[in-house]
Amino acid sequence: MAGEGKERAAYRALVDRVLTGEGTESAEQRARAFGNDGLAPPLDALIHKVANRPAQVTDADLAAAKASGLSEDQLFELVICAAIGQSTRLYEAGLAALAEATVSGEAG
């Protein structure tokens, strides 16, 4: 994108890496964690908390996800994708509001 700053370019590289680069977990499952959507229990509860109520994540949430057969490396990747996914939604919302405010400011 023309005019994209170094911050946004660096962020885009990070998002691309965790979603499409090599991983222990499949790219499809990482995308579901990123989007906080379409995951089965008990992983869905953990990922939902990471996205929306991270301070409430407990030992039991991680233990339940591990007991369902996920390895620690898979959980490492999925938690990171969930955190970056929520942050990305915030970034996009903020940038969209800024764009709208500056365009209408220029028009007015």
Place this chain on the structure above:
Amino acid sequence: MRLEILNSGYRPGTKLLFAVIRLFSGQPLPDAAKLVFYRPDFYGTLAKKFTHEAMRGPSGWSVGDRELMAAYVSKVNDSAFCIGAHTATASQAYQDGAKVQAVLTDLESAPVEEPLRATLRMLGKLTAEGDVSADDMRQVLSAGVSPQQIEDALAVCVAFNTTDRLADAFGFEVLSPEGFEAGAKYLLRRGYR
């Protein structure tokens, strides 16, 4: 941390580095620093690059302002490790711990300039509610903040919304006040690279 790989799953050279850092600093390496050494190709290398750009790259905001934004976002997220780390770093950067505490206690009455207050208010709303409106942004702009400064502040907000989540999900150990002070000195000297 809650994943054993993040406690002991490092390569021998990395473990040696951790031991050397502990020897010279007198403090254990914070979990935030350890995390970026675990499979750095997946997360750490690019996360450090983005965070360093947001926190130490060219900006209309001072380093202290950006560290205060990190502390404030972490307070909204109730992320104990990051509140401690960035309260200490902002306090050292400003050489004014009272100002940082005042912002974290009550933004509206804190002794900060209006552009920074309006920006923190917007970042707090975005973090707590997941959205902000064009009107919210117009209020920040009318306080004298440039569009580029808003974009820079959003990058800080995004970096710490990610780090806060990882701190709480992986269970970063909250450090002693001395540990946070030592970490703050490091972050002000070396940044996030």
